[in-house]
Amino acid sequence: MKVGFIGLGSMGYSMASRLAEKGFTLFVYNRSREKSLKFSREWGAEECRSPADAASLSDVVHIMVSDDEALMDVLLGGKGVLRVVRGKVVVQSSTVTPMASYRAYLLTKESGGRFVEAPVLGSISEARKGKLISFIGGESRDAELMSVKAYSSKVMYVGPVPQASVIKLAINAMFLTITASLGEAVALAESWGVEYGKLFSAIKVSWMRGIVERYENRSLNPQFPTRFKMVLAAKDLSYAFRALRYRGFTSLIFPAVTNTYLAASASGMDSRDYSHVVLYLRDLVRGKLIKSLSSTP
Ligand SMILES: NC(=O)c1ccc[n+]([C@@H]2O[C@H](COP(=O)([O-])OP(=O)(O)OC[C@H]3O[C@@H](n4cnc5c(N)ncnc54)[C@H](OP(=O)(O)O)[C@@H]3O)[C@@H](O)[C@H]2O)c1
Incomplete structure (x- = not known):
């Protein structure tokens, strides 16, 4: 053929x-x-x-x-x-x-x-x-x-x-939301002085073990090679909420997650692996913590 x-x-x-x-x-x-x-x-x-x-x-x-x-x-x-x-x-x-x-x-x-x-x-x-x-x-x-x-x-x-396209977008929007929420969970932990490794160990004793196992060596490793670009992840999420809106429904979660991937892309991570959204969110907190420590009188 x-x-x-x-x-x-x-x-x-x-x-x-x-x-x-x-x-x-x-x-x-x-x-x-x-x-x-x-x-x-x-x-x-x-x-x-x-x-x-x-x-x-x-x-x-x-x-x-x-x-x-x-x-x-x-x-x-x-x-x-x-x-x-x-x-x-x-x-x-x-x-x-x-x-x-x-x-x-x-x-x-x-x-x-x-x-x-x-x-x-x-x-x-x-x-x-x-x-x-x-x-x-x-x-x-x-x-x-x-x-x-x-x-x-x-x-x-x-x-x-277009049912196959709908299914593909729904799955991508879901796992991209999970990855971004892992990033914000890491940011929350670190903002209170809980190192991310300790958080990951705690998650690993729960049903969410698979999520951490998939991302722990990837999302916080800046050397991890790109499989799926950050900017394409933002595109998929924006398509998911546009598709919902096209049918006359409001999307509450996907726009916020789209903005997170867009912000990471705009910070220079556009061609980095999408999982580095975790790194981006953690470093936002780390950057602020370093600033607030250095500005302490
Ligand atoms: N990477 C993954 O893991 C993955 C998994 C499943 C699905 N996808 C989806 O698969 C598609 C491709 O992803 P990718 O990772 O291969 O992206 P990519 O490396 O950025 O490749 C994009 C491709 O699209 C071409 N292109 C862009 N705009 C064009 C235009 N106006 N006219 C003609 N060609 C154009 C590019 O051509 P140039 O080389 O000239 O720029 C390139 O060949 C995306 O829809 C993505 O969401 C990706």
Whole structure:
């Protein structure tokens, strides 16, 4: 099967590498060319100069870009996928709003193509090992999902578009809120002179053990390599509350958590791992404590 891959960022590069390793013939496109050139050198894939080129040469075209705007750019832009999508399948894995996913579905259908939502849980290392979890929205035929199965350990069919995007956003908003609240718990402890290690030991004897075990060596280690960028975490949270508001409901928690990730991003941590929101919140307290100690007469 000929597979197009649009978007070779951290995730796209890893997912496409897995497909190359599994023997798929790949046609790759990335907005900044150095990544697609590197990929084609590394994996022998054909480098394409536009999303339309990648789509026209393939049967199934994967999209893995940052956000709603990027998705619309690669679909609708001057040399976008929709120009050549008739008879082809678009597999859209970027984390986007349900509104954007549904629009992309309608536009693809109007242009004669088929659209499958396939957002993923897991990150770079899971993609490389074929251990992502893929949520599928839309009418998909098994044969079209061979490439999705090649990078996934679980493929879950959830219903019509945009239900897969809704599920993906709900899960991300939840774990990003948990991570930020761990950060504020650490800040609370340290503001009262309780060192974070002592707090972690206390949490570990409760049902929340798994949360600390997942984050203790990651969230407070500035050297931990980025798996998922802080700024993309803020994007996902803002999409979650926009999606709730779009349905006419108020979001109380997600806006506050979005602002926390945005503040961490604005402090220079935008490309750092999202888990460093814990480090950011702890250091806010540490910085203030140091200031208040040094200003003590
Ligand atoms: N990292 C993770 O662990 C993870 C896990 C699950 C889902 N996701 C989701 O997967 C998507 C990609 O994440 P990532 O971590 O790979 O991000 P990333 O490393 O920042 O890559 C973003 C990709 O989008 C492309 N892009 C951005 N704006 C564009 C535009 N206007 N037109 C065309 N291409 C554009 C970038 O091209 P350039 O190289 O030219 O900038 C790059 O290829 C996001 O929606 C993210 O939320 C990420």
